[in-house]
Amino acid sequence: MSSATTNETPPAPVEAFAQVEQAGGPLLPLRKAGLARFAERGYPTTSDEDWRFTSLKPLADLPFLPTLEPLGQALGQADIADITFGQHDVDRLVFIDGHFSSDLSIILEQPDGVTITNLSNRLSGLENEIGSLSANDENPFIALNDAFFTDGALIQIPANGSLAKPVHLVFLSTANEASQATHIRNWIEAGANAQGTIIESHLSLGQAVASTNVVTETRVSAGANLEHIKFQDQSLNAIHLASLHSELSNDARYAFHSFALGARLSRNNLRMRLAKPGIECVLNGLYMTRADQLADHHMIVDHAAPHCDSHEYFNGILDDQSRGVFHGRILVQPVAQKTDAKQTNKNLILSDNATANTKPQLEIYADDVKCTHGATIGEMDDDAIFYLRARGLDTKTARRMLMHGFAGEIVDRIQHDGVREELDQLVWNRLEGEHHLD
Amino acid sequence: MSAHTDTIDEFVASEYKYGFVTDIESESLDPGLNEDVVRFISAKKNEPEWLLEWRLKALRHFEKMENPTWPHVKYPPVDFQEISYYSAPKKKGDGPKSLDEVDPKLLETYEKLGVPLHERARLAGVAVDAVFDSESIGTTFKEDLAKAGVIFCSISEAVQEHPELVKKYIGKVVPYTDNFYAALNSAVFSDGSFVYIPKGTRCPMELSTYFRINAANTGQFERTLIVAEESSHVSYLEGCTAPMRDENQLHAAVVELVALDNAEIKYSTVQNWYPGDEEGRGGIYNFVTKRGICKTNAKISWTQVETGSAITWKYPSVILQGDNSIGEFYSVALTNKAQQADTGTKMVHIGKNTRSTIVSKGISAGKGQNSYRGLVQVGKKATNARNFSQCDSLLIGDKCGAHTFPYIEAKNPSASIEHEATTSKIGEDQIFYCNQRGLEPQDAVNMIVNGFCKEVFRELPMEFAVEAQKLLDVSLEGSVG
Numbered sequence: 061m062s063s064a065t066t067n068e069t070p071p072a073p074v075e076a077f078a079q080v081e082q083a084g085g086p087l088l089p090l091r092k093a094g095l096a097r098f099a100e101r102g103y104p105t106t107s108d109e110d111w112r113f114t115s116l117k118p119l120a121d122l123p124f125l126p127t128l129e130p131l132g133q134a135l136g137q138a139d140i141a142d143i144t145f146g147q148h149d150v151d152r153l154v155f156i157d158g159h160f161s162s163d164l165s166i167i168l169e170q171p172d173g174v175t176i177t178n179l180s181n182r183l184s185g186l187e188n189e190i191g192s193l194s195a196n197d198e199n200p201f202i203a204l205n206d207a208f209f210t211d212g213a214l215i216q217i218p219a220n221g222s223l224a225k226p227v228h229l230v231f232l233s234t235a236n237e238a239s240q241a242t243h244i245r246n247w248i249e250a251g252a253n254a255q256g257t258i259i260e261s262h263l264s265l266g267q268a269v270a271s272t273n274v275v276t277e278t279r280v281s282a283g284a285n286l287e288h289i290k291f292q293d294q295s296l297n298a299i300h301l302a303s304l305h306s307e308l309s310n311d312a313r314y315a316f317h318s319f320a321l322g323a324r325l326s327r328n329n330l331r332m333r334l335a336k337p338g339i340e341c342v343l344n345g346l347y348m349t350r351a352d353q354l355a356d357h358h359m360i361v362d363h364a365a366p367h368c369d370s371h372e373y374f375n376g377i378l379d380d381q382s383r384g385v386f387h388g389r390i391l392v393q394p395v396a397q398k399t400d401a402k403q404t405n406k407n408l409i410l411s412d413n414a415t416a417n418t419k420p421q422l423e424i425y426a427d428d429v430k431c432t433h434g435a436t437i438g439e440m441d442d443d444a445i446f447y448l449r450a451r452g453l454d455t456k457t458a459r460r461m462l463m464h465g466f467a468g469e470i471v472d473r474i475q476h477d478g479v480r481e482e483l484d485q486l487v488w489n490r491l492e493g494e495h496h497l498d
Numbered sequence: 499m500s501a502h503t504d505t506i507d508e509f510v511a512s513e514y515k516y517g518f519v520t521d522i523e524s525e526s527l528d529p530g531l532n533e534d535v536v537r538f539i540s541a542k543k544n545e546p547e548w549l550l551e552w553r554l555k556a557l558r559h560f561e562k563m564e565n566p567t568w569p570h571v572k573y574p575p576v577d578f579q580e581i582s583y584y585s586a587p588k589k590k591g592d593g594p595k596s597l598d599e600v601d602p603k604l605l606e607t608y609e610k611l612g613v614p615l616h617e618r619a620r621l622a623g624v625a626v627d628a629v630f631d632s633e634s635i636g637t638t639f640k641e642d643l644a645k646a647g648v649i650f651c652s653i654s655e656a657v658q659e660h661p662e663l664v665k666k667y668i669g670k671v672v673p674y675t676d677n678f679y680a681a682l683n684s685a686v687f688s689d690g691s692f693v694y695i696p697k698g699t700r701c702p703m704e705l706s707t708y709f710r711i712n713a714a715n716t717g718q719f720e721r722t723l724i725v726a727e728e729s730s731h732v733s734y735l736e737g738c739t740a741p742m743r744d745e746n747q748l749h750a751a752v753v754e755l756v757a758l759d760n761a762e763i764k765y766s767t768v769q770n771w772y773p774g775d776e777e778g779r780g781g782i783y784n785f786v787t788k789r790g791i792c793k794t795n796a797k798i799s800w801t802q803v804e805t806g807s808a809i810t811w812k813y814p815s816v817i818l819q820g821d822n823s824i825g826e827f828y829s830v831a832l833t834n835k836a837q838q839a840d841t842g843t844k845m846v847h848i849g850k851n852t853r854s855t856i857v858s859k860g861i862s863a864g865k866g867q868n869s870y871r872g873l874v875q876v877g878k879k880a881t882n883a884r885n886f887s888q889c890d891s892l893l894i895g896d897k898c899g900a901h902t903f904p905y906i907e908a909k910n911p912s913a914s915i916e917h918e919a920t921t922s923k924i925g926e927d928q929i930f931y932c933n934q935r936g937l938e939p940q941d942a943v944n945m946i947v948n949g950f951c952k953e954v955f956r957e958l959p960m961e962f963a964v965e966a967q968k969l970l971d972v973s974l975e976g977s978v979g
Contacts, residue, residue: 407908409910409913412910414911416906416907417905419905421901421904422891422901422921427893427896428896429921432920432921433919434919436916438911
């Protein structure tokens, strides 16, 4: 592994760690190990194959100011009344710059055994769990998160239980000062045959060049069914780095939807481990970028057991001088016979200066499998426009209709009706309002 | 499943039939790589000063480079000081003036390989340049070609006879700084073929080079340069074999193609170097750099059938520099026993309205690992660039692997790029269907595999297509999915 680092050891994280160390706590060993790992590797550069198209220079150049204490901005219910999904009947956990806000959070009655709280509130018993799913990942941002995370959501659904209503995790960044770095850690666990819908929003109230680094670990037990919708709509100055590590068990079903609309630089690392037979895993995403945004999705689906299905669908709409990056790897281990894996990445380029980079990869060591992948990059299909024009629509309407279809393909896979409808409308308004559709 | 195990084992054990060694006196350089070796090779070939300088620059650059580790292949590190960089059949006196004077043992070797070197090969209508270890031993049909103005000779001869052409084009498509093995090749290349097609000429026959590694402990480093002047056309074939030996041998070639305005080059390869045994002992390391450049309206088409080599690592590429130029890549790569292949192509779209097609068929059997790695790059100015890629993999047996690593980069909104890949195995239902109709399981597999590869074989010149099909049948003997 060639691990070129930008600086020998960025001094800032090491210095900032003193405060974390002083605070102590049961997770100190994890934090120390994380810091050591990060100090060894530093920020990745574009000479690392996994970061080839995504330069972290904007982040590496900033001093490191972790938001270990709340930034002190008082927010009321009114401030967040208008946020996306704010009107749904959901339970809500709100975090401001990585710190739990009990005033803004609403947890109504959930069935017995369901835990919905902030992670730092209920650490006992989780000391050895946190970091267990992300441990083998070399991504230095996980190491950094291990060392510095302040809080995050804890959701536990017991066996045969289900969430009474969806849980909405709201992560607000209020940073008005450049280089503030928020580190969030989530732990989600669904017991055998459990069910639930989780919505995760990342929004900015401030406009600073601040970064968010979120690591989520999800354990989905046998027969459980989890839908997870991630909506990232941070300010166009923000840097958003996320990793999701999921371990799925027998006959589990997990659908993850990623909507990457905001942030100047966003990166979603998705690591799915299909460890037992009969799993169905859907990764579904839409990225819409403009100005100088860069949206990167990087996923590895590890088929480590037979009879599992995985489907990845990622569509991108790229405008101005923005860039869309997609890396998808389906790994089929020798034991994973009867795997059915599908991967598609489609990119629509709206301007002369937008760039798409895509690497859809298959790595297959079993013979009785069905694996396909496809990728397309291009403008809107002239034939399709002609078809619609022949039926009396003008070019403008035809283009809009096709674009709607292109984005709608992804939105439609969301099972939760309310969320799907709201996102459908939002995506559409966004396209109409901000992108060059004509 | 279990019913078929025997036949799979049998298939895995099928023999390499070109594994004989020709007992011929050869002149080899002691193993080792240094400036003296480069000077020796250059002096041996009576090369002009500029070429020696170029070789030395390449050597210095090579010494600064590190062996790349990104390919999806595993092998013990190559010790470059253990290899002999020059081996040639010993010549009597000044060497043969014509094929009649060539050592009959050599001709016998090529006879065994089925390569027509003698004039009776006129019937086959193919002009052949045969390269034995480091040296070209003879080129047929020179006169006929000369009448058309076509130059077809070994590259050492071209350096003597047409230095201006060699100087103008060598290292222009693949500079010595390009990669590790290109640098090595530039420093120590010993021979290879040179083709020059003058303006407006359609080469009257197929040109062909046959490469043979014979001596032990040697590496073969040949360099091929094909220049097609404006509005010319040439079809070039390349075939390779090597004896069975327990140690690994290195083959690091460089092929450069230049297609000027409106020219067309079709380059076909049937690569059947010794693949090693089922434990992975022996076999050729085939680390090759092949690249062509297309000027306006030009076309370069690569077709390859890769059945040999312990490790194949090559990406025949096309730089589509001129407007309206076309690049094509058709490949069948078979890995059996412990073979590993990491192969694919690069299509770099620079000019407007450039088009490229990639069809790659990978077949993995035994413990073979087969990877497709490709790049489709569309530059900012490549308006209306079009690419279609298809990479299909077929798995036979459950110990092999098939991998796909495509890279797609687009910087122009009018570009249209499509990539598709599938991985599957030969279904028992397909075999059963054929059995019912009276076909032996073996024939059924051959038929299915040939059908799988049809799109590629169709692109090969006729004689080669037949050979490739046979090669695949032999390699697949006894296999049932």
